[in-house]
Amino acid sequence: MxxxxxxxxxxxxxxxxxxxxxxxxxxxxxxxxxxxxxxxxxxxxxxxxxxxxxxxxxxxxxxxxxxxxxxxxxxxxxxxxxxxxxxxxxxxxxxxxxxxxxxxxxxxxxxxxxxxxxxxxxxxxxxxxxxxxxxxxxxxxxxxxxxxxxxxxxxxxxxxxxxxxxxxxxxxxxxxxxxxxxxxxxxxxxxxxxxxxxxxxxxxxxxxxxxxxxxxxxxxAQEIFLNTPEILDDFMGEENYRDGTSDQKKIKLEIIQRSGENDDILSRLAIETGVKFELVWGGLSKYSDSIAGALMIRVHEEEYSRIEDYLDKHRVEWRKL
Missing domain, CATH: 3.40.50.300 (P-loop containing nucleotide triphosphate hydrolases)
Structure with missing residues (x-):
């Protein structure tokens, strides 16, 4: 066109x-x-x-x-x-x-x-x-x-x-x-x-x-928001903290389409795993016909596997940065 x-x-x-x-x-x-x-x-x-x-x-x-x-x-x-x-x-x-x-x-x-x-x-x-x-x-x-x-x-x-x-x-x-x-x-x-x-x-x-x-x-559009290229982060005025201590790993959660099971994912993640983590940036937004978003959390090295197991078990799409 x-x-x-x-x-x-x-x-x-x-x-x-x-x-x-x-x-x-x-x-x-x-x-x-x-x-x-x-x-x-x-x-x-x-x-x-x-x-x-x-x-x-x-x-x-x-x-x-x-x-x-x-x-x-x-x-x-x-x-x-x-x-x-x-x-x-x-x-x-x-x-x-x-x-x-x-x-x-x-x-x-x-x-x-x-x-x-x-x-x-x-x-x-x-x-x-x-x-x-x-x-x-x-x-x-x-x-x-x-x-x-x-x-x-x-x-x-x-x-x-x-x-x-x-x-x-x-x-x-x-x-x-x-x-x-x-x-x-x-x-x-x-x-x-x-x-x-x-x-x-x-x-x-x-x-x-x-x-x-x-x-x-x-x-x-969804992929650009989920991947949050630096130029878009700057435009949106979001602080994207990419540093961190050496004993921490960062996980980027890409929630492409939520079901009821994925509501309040961070609260459930903290409660059900008992892992303390830091929310670095992100949020969920309504797109044309679905809800999607990207969340970045920072966890200590020794807690990483518990987070990974939980996300896989609950079929949350994610990736490690």
């Missing part, structure tokens, strides 16, 4: 993207994360042709976009939806007119336009707001209108640039559920730029971590 090969870009003499290699497959919900200035929004804008780049290749749905003419690029953009942090609605236009706006811009000759607008409004659960103005809507409702507007052209790809950053946690969760519904029911590939780990954990099946214009990690 989206293939990026050795892509680089400079801006005012500064390298903002360097040697990016990335593949986003059809049906993915792909998260691009990193601190401010990492290059994630620039990369997103390269994908829909709003930003040019200096070298490399960017192929979207078999189209090499750096070879398109201006006219071809305009047509190409009509097949990609975009959602922004600040909603970008026309304040003097109704919800209906805001959703209609892209059709006018691209001079689309879509049949049954009125029916299509009502369909996307029903999808985002705003059918009763069709004649309201943006000032009459809450922040979450405004973002739903923006999503409906992005869907009106039947895009194959939906790009979200910090789409939930301006929303409170409860509303953010409802928007994430809506995006999952869109991905599931319409088969739309979604690329999410965010600095919120809760967003990535909530909906993304794959992710890429950007730092200073370079791609530091990419792949399955």
């Amino acid at each position: 989206i293939e990026i090969r050795n892509l680089s870009k400079t801006f005012d003499g500064k390298q903002v993207l360097q040697g990016i290699d990335l593949v986003i497959e059809k049906g993915d919900i792909y998260g691009l994360v990193g601190v401010s200035g990492a290059g994630k929004s620039t990369l997103l804008r390269c994908i829909n042709g709003l930003e040019s780049f200096d070298s490399g290749d960017l192929i979207v749905d078999s189209v090499q976009i750096n070879r398109l003419s201006n006219k071809e690029l305009r047509y190409f953009r009509s097949g990609i939806g975009m959602i922004f942090q600040q909603f970008s609605l026309l304040e003097r236009k109704t919800v209906y007119e805001n959703i209609l706006f892209p059709l006018k811009c691209f001079k689309s000759k879509m049949n049954n336009v009125d029916q299509r607008i009502r369909e996307v409004l029903e999808l985002v659960e705003l059918s009763d707001k069709i004649n309201m103005l943006p000032r009459q809507l809450s922040g979450g409702q405004k973002q739903r209108v923006a999503i409906a507007r992005a869907l009106i052209m039947n895009p194959k790809i939906l790009l979200c640039d910090e789409a939930t950053s301006a929303l409170d946690p409860n509303i953010t969760q409802s928007i994430l559920e809506l995006l999952k519904k869109i991905n599931r029911e319409l088969g739309i590939t979604i690329v999410v730029v965010t600095h919120q780990m809760s967003v990535v954990k909530g909906i993304c099946n794959k992710m890429g971590v950007l730092s200073s214009g370079k791609l530091k990690a990419a792949g399955n």
Whole structure:
């Protein structure tokens, strides 16, 4: 669906993207994360042709976009939806007119336009707001209108640039559920730029971590969180103590999918083995359809075998560092 090969870009003499290699497959919900200035929004804008780049290749749905003419690029953009942090609605236009706006811009000759607008409004659960103005809507409702507007052209790809950053946690969760519904029911590939780990954990099946214009990690989201590469540890603000005394061993527990038996694993581990250990870092989080996490504990050498036997007996996936 989206293939990026050795892509680089400079801006005012500064390298903002360097040697990016990335593949986003059809049906993915792909998260691009990193601190401010990492290059994630620039990369997103390269994908829909709003930003040019200096070298490399960017192929979207078999189209090499750096070879398109201006006219071809305009047509190409009509097949990609975009959602922004600040909603970008026309304040003097109704919800209906805001959703209609892209059709006018691209001079689309879509049949049954009125029916299509009502369909996307029903999808985002705003059918009763069709004649309201943006000032009459809450922040979450405004973002739903923006999503409906992005869907009106039947895009194959939906790009979200910090789409939930301006929303409170409860509303953010409802928007994430809506995006999952869109991905599931319409088969739309979604690329999410965010600095919120809760967003990535909530909906993304794959992710890429950007730092200073370079791609530091990419792949399955759960595996990246479980393996906690240093760049992700730094971004999340977690202290990852990798030192320790010579008579201690560190065990990393990778709980990929918990059953009821694995609830409160640390409490049960301490109680049932009688081993005293130190929790170095980690936690469990809810991912899209399961619970997963990574925990690192430190134990004394002579206690190690008891921990190992317990983990194997209870079928907890783990590994030693």
